[in-house]
Amino acid sequence: MNKIMELESILLPGIDPQRPLVIAGPCSAESEEQVMDTARQLKAQGVKIFRGGIWKPRTKPGGFEGVGEVGLPWLKRVQSELGIYTAVEVANAKHVVAALEGGVDILWLGARTTANPFSVQEIADVLKGIDIPVLVKNPVNPDLDLWIGAIERLYNAGIRKLGAIHRGFSAYDKKIYRNLPQWHIPIELQRQMPNLPLLCDPSHIGGKRELIAPICQQAMDLNFDGLIIESHCNPDKAWSDAAQQVTPDTLGLILDTLVIRDAKQTTENLSALRRQIDELDNNLLELLARRMRVSIEIGTYKKEHNMPILQTARYDEILQNRISQAVQMGMSDEFMKTVLVAIHEESVRHQMEVMKK
Ligand code: PEP
Ligand code: MN
Numbered sequence: 001m002n003k004i005m006e007l008e009s010i011l012l013p014g015i016d017p018q019r020p021l022v023i024a025g026p027c028s029a030e031s032e033e034q035v036m037d038t039a040r041q042l043k044a045q046g047v048k049i050f051r052g053g054i055w056k057p058r059t060k061p062g063g064f065e066g067v068g069e070v071g072l073p074w075l076k077r078v079q080s081e082l083g084i085y086t087a088v089e090v091a092n093a094k095h096v097v098a099a100l101e102g103g104v105d106i107l108w109l110g111a112r113t114t115a116n117p118f119s120v121q122e123i124a125d126v127l128k129g130i131d132i133p134v135l136v137k138n139p140v141n142p143d144l145d146l147w148i149g150a151i152e153r154l155y156n157a158g159i160r161k162l163g164a165i166h167r168g169f170s171a172y173d174k175k176i177y178r179n180l181p182q183w184h185i186p187i188e189l190q191r192q193m194p195n196l197p198l199l200c201d202p203s204h205i206g207g208k209r210e211l212i213a214p215i216c217q218q219a220m221d222l223n224f225d226g227l228i229i230e231s232h233c234n235p236d237k238a239w240s241d242a243a244q245q246v247t248p249d250t251l252g253l254i255l256d257t258l259v260i261r262d263a264k265q266t267t268e269n270l271s272a273l274r275r276q277i278d279e280l281d282n283n284l285l286e287l288l289a290r291r292m293r294v295s296i297e298i299g300t301y302k303k304e305h306n307m308p309i310l311q312t313a314r315y316d317e318i319l320q321n322r323i324s325q326a327v328q329m330g331m332s333d334e335f336m337k338t339v340l341v342a343i344h345e346e347s348v349r350h351q352m353e354v355m356k357k
Helices: 032-044 067-081 093-101 117-127 144-158 184-192 200-205 209-221 247-259 268-304 310-326 333-356
Strands: 021-025 047-050 085-089 106-109 135-137 162-166 198-200 227-231
Touching: 032 047, 032 067, 032 247, 032 310, 047 067, 067 085, 067 093, 085 093, 117 144, 117 200, 135 144, 135 268, 144 162, 144 184, 162 184, 184 198, 184 200, 198 333, 200 209, 200 227, 200 247, 209 227, 209 247, 268 333
Parallel strands: 021 047, 021 227, 047 085, 085 106, 106 135, 135 162, 162 198, 198 227
Antiparallel strands: none
């Protein structure tokens, strides 16, 4: 069980508790005009929380590193003229102090910051005694403990309005995604911290406009609470992350077409199906236990006949046969391989115990 038990809602006054909670705005605040123009158009689409990067962590020097503090009064205008909340990324104590002085409503920690416990602690220390929602993006590397650790540091500093943002994980080979979704990681976070609001950032996962809608839908199907989406009044001309930003109109369309399924609804049919799954899982466990018992017998035989545990040819044969059988039965080869390797590891472990006796 996680240590975080007592959280307060991140929903600021006037924000509906319905799914998805939406935060939208440009990757970077570029100019007062771009901020106001984008925010006005987003307001027309019903957006109530505006994001805008003021300090940008760029991979290489020479990229646009954000306008810095001069952009904070632009966000203030968004709040006062349009009645929209604002959210900003902070990466160190100076950013936090400036953002708080500038009246920003919500802070978030970027992926590179979450990966660095020194930075997270520095931010947590300066936030002591301050009541503001803080969202924590996953670290760039697929390390759930590091993500949870950052959330715990903020919690220990007294922050109670906490949330997590899933923005995908870096990969050396970028294929379809800019950052691999690896959905099982945020799902495990949700399991360990069921009361922590979980948002998805499809923009940084996808890296391209066409992927925003399907990733948003997947996040909703996985019961995420919200979405943080990059939107720019003129995406092609954006100073950072141009390929992944959508116009406020497109954002409106994406949100309108999302299918939101009701997480609380459990029909009779579903419970009948779940009973079937329970029974099948029981059968699977019994079969696996039986298989292990046979492995142990084989281990005893090998010991008595002075044979080594690992019989590579036999293992190869099992892998190949079972995988092609599984594929014919509609399962993927990667899945079957993972299962077989795990079963084999457990069998070897049992046989090694036998050898020791
Ligand atoms: C961003 O939100 O613009 C950003 C830099 O994101 P990340 O920390 O996920 O890379
Ligand atoms: Mn960005």
